[in-house]
Amino acid sequence: ACGSSNSGSGSGGGSGSGSTAAKNTKVGVLLPDTASSPRWVSADPNEINKQCKAYGLTCYVDNANGTATTQQSQAQALINAGVGVLLVTNLDPGSGKAIETLAQQHNVVTIDYDRLTAGGSASYYVSYNNVKVGEDQGTALTQAPQVKGKTDVNYVEIDGAPTDNNATQFAQGYNSVLSKQPGWHKLAEQTGNWDPATAQTVFTTMLGQHHDINAVMVANDTMAQAVINVLKAQGLAGKVAVSGQDATAGGLDNIMSGTQAFTIYKPVAGEADVAIKLASQILDGQKPAAPAMTKDPTSGREVPSFLATPTVITKANVALPVTDGYVTAAAVCPTPALQKLCTANGINVAG
Amino acid sequence: MLQLRGVYKAFGPVQALTAVDLTAEAGEVTALVGDNGAGKSTLIKCIGGTYTVDAGDILIDGEPVVVRDPRDAAALGIEIVYQDLALCENLDIVENMFLGRERRNRLGTLDENTMERLARQALASLSVRTVHSVRQLVASLSGGQRQTVAIAKSVLWKSRVVILDEPTAALGVAQTEQVLDLVRRLADQGVAVVLVSHNMNDVLRVADSVAVLYLGRMAAQVRRRDVTQTQIVELITAGRSGALGLSPAESTGATV
Amino acid sequence: MLQLRGVYKAFGPVQALTAVDLTAEAGEVTALVGDNGAGKSTLIKCIGGTYTVDAGDILIDGEPVVVRDPRDAAALGIEIVYQDLALCENLDIVENMFLGRERRNRLGTLDENTMERLARQALASLSVRTVHSVRQLVASLSGGQRQTVAIAKSVLWKSRVVILDEPTAALGVAQTEQVLDLVRRLADQGVAVVLVSHNMNDVLRVADSVAVLYLGRMAAQVRRRDVTQTQIVELITAGRSGALGLSPAESTGATV
Amino acid sequence: MTTQLDDLVEHDEPQAPAGLGDYTRSYLARLRGGQLGSLPAIAGLVVITAVFAVVHQGFLSAYNIEALVIQAAPIIIMAMGLIFVLLLGEIDLSAGTTGGLCAAIMAVLLLRHGVPWWLGMVAALASGVVIGLAMGWLRARVKIPSFVITLATFLAFQGVTLILIGGQGSVILPSGSPLIGLENSFVPMWAGWVLLAVVVAGYAAVKINDAAGRRRAGLPATPTAIIAVKVLTVAILGAFFTYVMGLNRNLTTNAFFANKAEGMPWVVLLLVVLFAAGHFVLSRTRYGRHLYAVGGNAEASRRAGIVVSRVRVSVFAICSGMAAVSGIAAASLLQSVQSNAGAGNTLLLAVGAAVIGGTSLFGGRGHMIDAVLGGLVVAVITNGMSDLIQGSNSAGFEWVVTGAVLLLAAGFDAVVRRGSPT
Amino acid sequence: MTTQLDDLVEHDEPQAPAGLGDYTRSYLARLRGGQLGSLPAIAGLVVITAVFAVVHQGFLSAYNIEALVIQAAPIIIMAMGLIFVLLLGEIDLSAGTTGGLCAAIMAVLLLRHGVPWWLGMVAALASGVVIGLAMGWLRARVKIPSFVITLATFLAFQGVTLILIGGQGSVILPSGSPLIGLENSFVPMWAGWVLLAVVVAGYAAVKINDAAGRRRAGLPATPTAIIAVKVLTVAILGAFFTYVMGLNRNLTTNAFFANKAEGMPWVVLLLVVLFAAGHFVLSRTRYGRHLYAVGGNAEASRRAGIVVSRVRVSVFAICSGMAAVSGIAAASLLQSVQSNAGAGNTLLLAVGAAVIGGTSLFGGRGHMIDAVLGGLVVAVITNGMSDLIQGSNSAGFEWVVTGAVLLLAAGFDAVVRRGSPT
């Protein structure tokens, strides 16, 4: 499927991809997995392909299914296909670095997409700020109606997969807020492994141990759903503040019905549009300047960065992701009961 | 009754059976003898559908039949006790004896009580005295006890042809008597019995007809009364005896 | 030479051996006979270390020895052919015959050529004529061929005690002759041979002493010349014969 | 019958014990001989439960016992299906993802095509059976090793589920649906007691009928006293469980609260039915007998006239069908179906449950009860482990401790079983 | 010898064929009889390579062939180790995570304790062997089924790796380290050719020596012509591979670029050494013979005086040791060690590789070459699949197609093998 012009048989091709040869329009995109967030399954590929078409680029979008070796071999295949720019959403800094080194050896420019490859050699970093996402989560949780103004709040945390660096950064963000919040006591912190089944088991036990939980800091919407399941069985749904992330259809439903306090909306366009534009400029031979710098925590290198800001979605602005086209009304409102709720909250069910 | 015509069977480069003819009449005991590795068990497995023949016909009552697997053989009324027994060690005696033909009661569930009773009787009829319980696993039985179970299994059913591959090899004196009696009794009831044995005394005692395999070829099939023990032994070890048996060329040149 | 004193062995609720004594002198053939399920194979497995005895002693040259597993038995110079043979079907004849005692050449690697040559000779000495190649897998051998391989395997080694559990059960006429010859020859070389068999002719032909097991008890061990075939058969089937054998109480009341 | 058996007396066949004392003695002798049945698994279960009850406050609260049961249900159901495959010495690596796929099919039909819940369930079940038939065909006819077939489907079904669920990450089941009720609503109290009565009465009836039948046939039978003891044990355990499930499990109480969480979850009913059906099939039907036979010695079974290939196909169909049920139960527990449903360690844990329960991976040995006991062991471990260790790195430590506890449970089992024949 | 064998002639033993024509005929007869050896796996490999070469332009470029080899190496090495365990009919579910753990130990020693690279490697290897010994002990002495032991360690080692690596998700190996060179630097061109010469000469020497030995012992031997054909085949394939690896693989060239990527990756050397060693052990040593024996019939082996428990322990040690090597190779490939290294499908794919190559899961059948061929099949599939499907849901579709291709390869294999005895 990859229409490589370089069959790899060696040194033919003259002076290569520099100034004289025909313009390279190939961009490779390496997405990480399908479990950490549903966005990687269709939202990103769709938006990226749309943008690529707009800029006249040929884009190859691969998903590594959570396996670093797969991502490595996808990178090799893309380099084999002759891409000029590689967007990398790493699975972990180590394998990301290996890919970027490989790309550099083959004169391919890399852009860290959504996740910074610590210690890596990417030329740019395009992302939402993960620590900021976490901080927003923390702040929004303290604003939730169930706990707002309370002086004494017991909360528990359910984090993402410990093997996922993003989860670490989210946790870093919300912990920095919550630990400083006066009157808030953390009763327990466990990993939900980005897996709702694990999250549900974990939270069931937490609730059994601590009967007086007021707030649950849970890292994303799918795990929040598991928490809400348990709360429902206890008749506590809506009485406990539950956080979320990703603005999934289910998360929006829960916000409308009041069982979830908020979610974090990170429209893919905020990253994809910027990244593809950047790739296009690089392929044109430009060296675009970045509005910000991010310090690589490992190497101390300042990476030129384009950072987008996330939006906190509460019941007040719950319709936003639907109006944006980030999720469809059909997905958010599949049943008559939910359709009624949607209409009440300003979501156009017919659309 | 049971007739084989020109049966061939090869295992890769090994030609185990070459143009074998055999006839087993109803109401008679046909002894099948031959040296170790002559092809007796292979022949029997071909009849039973465990192996399929490469060429040749199997006829029952003069009609050619196709035996593709053991079910076909059972449907034709052929019952076989194999030399390697083939019992399920994880099942008990009763379960093994009725395997594939379990009795069921009105509700369609297993009728364990009837099966257990019949199994006890069948074993008792074969003079087995040291089996502690018919609910013992076959894994815990002695060699002779297993053989008895296999034999008892085969005689539980009404069959037209009963083939026994070295049934008395592991049996004691009394048990061997019982089995030879049984063989004679089956033949008298009109069943065609084929008996494979290395014991010439037994063969001469019960057989009506003797077929001798030599290196995968049928050396001769003769009436019991027409031969002496010495002749049979000669046929077994050399493929011929005087005018009987294979031609000198066949019996020596034919390295299998 | 080999002596057992008061050996007991139970499998769960089943008492397989009760107070068994046995003596096998060097240079003699001791026949061990008994009905199916009498406990012969169990006794042999106890000697060979396949089972451990519950109580009782095994003595070699009068010294009590401990046989915890088959290696111990081999170290004591005890060589056994088991009734259930126990060959590895996925290995070929040569590999099976030298299993556990492979020959190695100077470099420490397997000396296949020597082993192959020796295996051929051993098989040939037992009149096996239908084995196509000693590199055949055991899975493809006939019952008698397997038995020959197992016997050949055991006689390759210098042993003080050789025990054969129904070695001729699956063998043809000529092969049986060879094995009986072999048994006699081994005894003449000073080996203590224990032979289990259901064939009274064979027993009477080669045995110097006859031990009879009855329902797990040693009914009697007598010199060959002191008994007739009828007496032995009586001992086997009833546990006693005239003055010989178990007391009436033991032989009937003792439901195992 | 060709042989005349009638005039032969049953001479010398030692009568099996008939008295109570005899029975007990022979039972103890069997135990000493190593025929332990489910004892090791039960012992293991008791031990780890006791351990967690000590280290983990509230572990034996009504709240947590219910949580344990509903968490165990999907594992137990999957293990029940796997036992059929394992009995034949085969493996189904894809049972987990098959369950996930079937649940995804159900969820998508329900939510995107407006299909009623029961039809969705039927569709899921049918998909499972069809998948199993296909895999069984590949095993029995094309003769591909089942490890490879099911490794391939393990991967492929993960993909199909992902495509079906799409970019949403999960599909949430409609909240009022009876599907959610399976794991989350409760049998009314009185119905629970009726159910218990039915189970106990049924059990007693079967045992008494069996014994009577054997006596009539002149065979030694279980003494009535033993039957009474067994029935009583079942009744007491059942009553205890029903009683605990009858306690109000709501942790917090306040003035606004109307509803109580009490009663037995519906999934318990499902478990009882599946267990009874599976046990019946395995122990009382020709088909069940043939499963053991083929697993013990396929060639002997073929010679006995069993169509081995048909048996092979059937177990895969049953296993995948049960996997579908397990997937539905998991969906009910999570009230949603994830795009990675049934992936990860789901399958390994279910197989582990069966093996810990006493089922052999080499075929020919296994019972329905193994799935229940082993599934409970696994569920107790995962439930007990969750929230046991706190703080950063807790995930790592929990994995380590989970592995260690699993090993301990299995080691205990092995040591108890030591000296048993197989 | 107690028997006098010397005076016995080798009567009637049919002489094995000695001429070239005879040899060919008997080879063909063996093929017809179903003794196919590695043919099905080779055929499967050729077919799927051909398919990908068609659908995937550049699939057979020097660049991609090298990529294929270095991607296949960790799988092949792990499969090689697994074959020892599988030969005994056991399973090691934890081989993947053991490899990950050992690599993590190495990485942590290197980076946090400043240990030299070779010492780190030795430590990783030693850890692997110790882990294997422990698991083997549990299997052989405590008699826990290997499925359960290794399921427990599968979970536990994931946890340990996670704790070791900590929250960053991965540890990056020092960039200049020879460890990275294993998968990423190249044997000089001349050395590659020398290596090839050594391998071919060694192969020829062994074959000729064997035949000569058999002739000397008066046994039928492989005709010289056949040996010549075999040696020539190895030489030609080797030369082709060495030649391709000698091509410059840098796709884009420009003025700044000095370094050429050419030569054979060092890991090829490692593979050759491991293969030769493993093959030697399995086919020419007592120990190897005993592995097959125990896998074929453990009781018979015990009666033959083999200490079965020691053999059992040893295979787990070998397998875990090889898993450590595999983990190191994977770390070298990714230039880092992940906190989830070796988890996921790593193990299943490696076992799948061995099985596709022709190794039986029931013990007693398997060869080193199975790991190589099966590993290549798996690597070709994963490599060919990566980047084959683009865009939305590509992850799902790739899973599906991977499963389908795996099934096709196995089905092809099964159909070719049909009618073979086992």
Ligand SMILES: Nc1ncnc2c1ncn2[C@@H]1O[C@H](COP(=O)(O)OP(=O)(O)OP(=O)(O)O)[C@@H](O)[C@H]1O
């Ligand atoms: N599956 C097989 N593959 C290859 N060769 C086989 C196979 N089965 C049998 N043979 C060969 O075919 C020949 C005949 O074997 P068969 O078992 O029929 O002998 P038999 O007459 O029953 O001998 P015995 O008296 O020892 O039982 C033997 O040489 C044996 O090695």
Ligand SMILES: Nc1ncnc2c1ncn2[C@@H]1O[C@H](COP(=O)(O)OP(=O)(O)OP(=O)(O)O)[C@@H](O)[C@H]1O
């Ligand atoms: N593993 C076992 N478990 C339970 N019972 C056993 C076991 N092995 C043997 N037995 C029982 O012990 C008794 C003696 O068996 P053994 O095999 O020693 O008999 P045998 O004398 O060799 O008989 P045969 O002549 O038939 O070979 C038998 O009743 C048998 O059922």
Ligand SMILES: [Mg+2]
């Ligand atoms: Mg035979």
Ligand SMILES: [Mg+2]
């Ligand atoms: Mg015996």
